[in-house]
Amino acid sequence: MIRSDIIRGHLDAIILRLIYEEDRYGYEISKEIGLRTNDRFQIKEATLYAVFQRLERKELIESYLGDISHGGKRRYYKITKLGKAYLKETVEEWNEIKDIMNIFMEGLG
């Protein structure tokens, strides 16, 4: 299991990416993260909802109520135009970070 403090700074990007693919609700996102990482990283619900608050405040995502399921209406999150632009920027930034880290870490371990 990966240390959460390392990945914490990239959570906004991870969640934005998942919402970018399609509108999703909270539990779906946490399941999807576990599924794609083979449970090597699992996001805590508290962290997930904290990220939702941050992203909504920055107007990178917005939410709406979906259809009734499991006895209540699910709240779906969708990415905004600003969110898409931010995600694009984050991807470029990530590629840069990856290149820099590779300079120092490649060939070890």
Place this chain on the structure above:
Amino acid sequence: MKKITKHVEEWFRDIPENEHNQRIKEDIIQNLEEKVQDLMHEGKSEEDAINKAIVDFGDIGDIKAELGVNTEKPRNRFNLHLGFSLWGSGLIIALVLFANFYYTPHIIWFVYPTFAVVWWPLAMFYKWLGMK
């Protein structure tokens, strides 16, 4: 599922009630209820599933921080206690010192009560160090 609602209500106890926060609370309850259903499908008993969902939830402090709820601990009250003990013991020692030299200047006895009184700020000082 009442247990989940109860827990979430408890987590949100010191978060101001408004439409936005109520919405988050309802979302979290629904999220956890769905997780419990999934865990029960995997073979867990309802109680185990609820407990796991609650334990796995994480730190509500993350959400509080985003909602601007002040999660800082109240100001270290031992600053106040230490200050009071210093002033208190200082005044007692000054009184004892005065009495000693005014009434019996040839017998130095003020060190005995001073030694006893000094334990008060000393204890507070170490408590304050521990709280830092």
